[in-house]
Amino acid sequence: MIDLKQYEVWFVTGSQHLYGPKTLETVAEHSREIAAALGASKHLPVQIVFKSVLTTPDAIRELCLEANSSKNCIGLITWMHTFSPAKMWIAGLSLLKKPFAHLHTQYNQGIPWSEIDMDFMNLNQAAHGDREFGFIGSRMRLDRKVVVGHWKEDEVQAQLGVWARAASAWADWQGARLARFGDNMRDVAVTEGDKVEAQIKLGYSVYGYGVGDLVKVMNEATESDIQKMVQEYLDEYDVVPALLPGGEKHASLREGAKIEIGLRNFLKAGNFKAFTTTFEDLHGMAQLPGLAVQRLMRDGYGFGGEGDWKTSALVRAMKVMNAGMKGGVSFMEDYTYHLSASGDKVLGSHMLEICESIAVSKPKLEIHPLSIGGKADPVRLVFDANTGPAIGASMMDMGQRFRMVANVVDVIPTDEPLPKLPVARALWLPRPNLKVAAASWIYAGGAHHTSFSYSVTAEHLQDFADMAGIEFLLIDENTRVQEFKEKLRWNDLYYHLNKGL
Numbered sequence: 001m002i003d004l005k006q007y008e009v010w011f012v013t014g015s016q017h018l019y020g021p022k023t024l025e026t027v028a029e030h031s032r033e034i035a036a037a038l039g040a041s042k043h044l045p046v047q048i049v050f051k052s053v054l055t056t057p058d059a060i061r062e063l064c065l066e067a068n069s070s071k072n073c074i075g076l077i078t079w080m081h082t083f084s085p086a087k088m089w090i091a092g093l094s095l096l097k098k099p100f101a102h103l104h105t106q107y108n109q110g111i112p113w114s115e116i117d118m119d120f121m122n123l124n125q126a127a128h129g130d131r132e133f134g135f136i137g138s139r140m141r142l143d144r145k146v147v148v149g150h151w152k153e154d155e156v157q158a159q160l161g162v163w164a165r166a167a168s169a170w171a172d173w174q175g176a177r178l179a180r181f182g183d184n185m186r187d188v189a190v191t192e193g194d195k196v197e198a199q200i201k202l203g204y205s206v207y208g209y210g211v212g213d214l215v216k217v218m219n220e221a222t223e224s225d226i227q228k229m230v231q232e233y234l235d236e237y238d239v240v241p242a243l244l245p246g247g248e249k250h251a252s253l254r255e256g257a258k259i260e261i262g263l264r265n266f267l268k269a270g271n272f273k274a275f276t277t278t279f280e281d282l283h284g285m286a287q288l289p290g291l292a293v294q295r296l297m298r299d300g301y302g303f304g305g306e307g308d309w310k311t312s313a314l315v316r317a318m319k320v321m322n323a324g325m326k327g328g329v330s331f332m333e334d335y336t337y338h339l340s341a342s343g344d345k346v347l348g349s350h351m352l353e354i355c356e357s358i359a360v361s362k363p364k365l366e367i368h369p370l371s372i373g374g375k376a377d378p379v380r381l382v383f384d385a386n387t388g389p390a391i392g393a394s395m396m397d398m399g400q401r402f403r404m405v406a407n408v409v410d411v412i413p414t415d416e417p418l419p420k421l422p423v424a425r426a427l428w429l430p431r432p433n434l435k436v437a438a439a440s441w442i443y444a445g446g447a448h449h450t451s452f453s454y455s456v457t458a459e460h461l462q463d464f465a466d467m468a469g470i471e472f473l474l475i476d477e478n479t480r481v482q483e484f485k486e487k488l489r490w491n492d493l494y495y496h497l498n499k500g501l
Contacts, residue, residue, distance in 0.1 A: 104146060178276070332349075348428065408476040
């Protein structure tokens with residue numbers, strides 16, 4: 001399981017020696033109080049660590065180097081309580097490799113009208129101290145999140161919490177290992193990409209394995225291991241009679257258990273955080289991994305079908321962002337449409353691999369023919385997804401850069417039961433509507449695979465994209481096709497020129 005409490009965000013306050021030791025002591029006292037409040041906030045899932053007030057270029061530089069080398073530090077929250085001349089920050093920020101959020105706040109919430117004097121003014125200078133700091137961030141072309149408001153405000157803490165979750169996902173990507181069983185689905189374009197550039201730019205690496213490597217580990221599963229896994233299935237799901245012990249298809253459930261045991265052991269031994277499979281590369285396997293993939297996603301692994309390593313990495317990142325929140329994250333695919341005068345709808349699904357974390361109720365464990373792939377009928381969990389607002393996001397390699405496109409949707413109940421559809425599924429209304437959303441998605445080159453979530457929001461994804469230097473395009477209730485096309489053209493120009501800025 002994913003534990004975000006292993007991560008630290010350092011609370012860093014800037015000042016200068018001009019104000020004297022008494023003022024600096026008060027600055028430190030206030031900073032400790034703010035850091036403690038943020039650390040206790042329900043919105044921030046990581047540890048908030050107070051760092052000494054920074055007043056010299058050398059101290060700032062050392063702090064940034066310390067942050068870079070700290071395994072647990074995933075970023076900084078910066079605040080200028082007083083005026084902190086920004087030339088002091090150039091050396092440190094030039095070296096800083098971790099993301100940072102700029103909190104534009106002040107210790108006091110209001111002006112003490114009858115008591116305010118110059119001592120108060122000299123101490124509480126964030127209104128212009130943060131502007132000085134903001135200038136150097138912009139002058140140095142540094143991506144960061146700016147959060148404005150009093151530190152006790154729920155909205156301010158929530159925004160910092162979103163940023164901290166994105167920073168956690170970005171930290172998780174650094175040095176992450178992804179396993180790719182088999183290659184890309186043959187002749188498919190969007191699931192391809194430059195793995196070397198991904199490792200340089202995004203921090204994770206993709207390792208390819210023959211299916212035989214996995215089959216070897218699967219075949220090492222003992223009878224005791226298989227029996228234990230089958231019992232987990234019986235305890236956790238509504239299992240159809242044919243798969244129960246003594247049922248005509250029970251051997252298929254045992255095969256599914258052997259696949260899961262093999263996958264788990266392989267991924268654990270290689271310290272992998274995400275993986276891909278493809279139904280075109282199954283030599284030595286009796287059935288396509290369905291149930292195993294669903295359960296591994298539930299436990300935090302990223303997944304992409306048909307060799308889609310970019311989506312598997314994104315699913316993992318959104319699993320990290322989602323840790324501890326309700327709603328779930330799953331691999332997803334826009335599968336088919338319901339075109340109607342009452343509202344065009346999308347039925348999202350996949351052959352097998354939809355994560356049970358998005359299920360509305362206890363899944364059923366069933367077995368059905370797959371119709372493609374030429375293998376035995378695979379076992380899988382079948383369920384309807386939760387209803388409510390959600391988002392689907394996709395990553396593509398555009399040749400010169402990586403692009404993320406996301407669509408905000410509203411998941412609704414199906415119009416009628418789906419008794420013959422043997423897969424997990426979600427039905428949604430895209431915002432603003434299917435015509436605009438689908439046209440914009442296609443203009444952007446969005447993939448047919450997505451990472452789908454009820455808890456991760458556009459703000460999480462925007463913060464994450466900023467940290468990663470990924471182009472981010474959002475399709476929501478405010479999207480207009482012509483404006484979206486114009487944004488694509490401007491973005492092409494920006495990213496072409498950006499390296500020279």
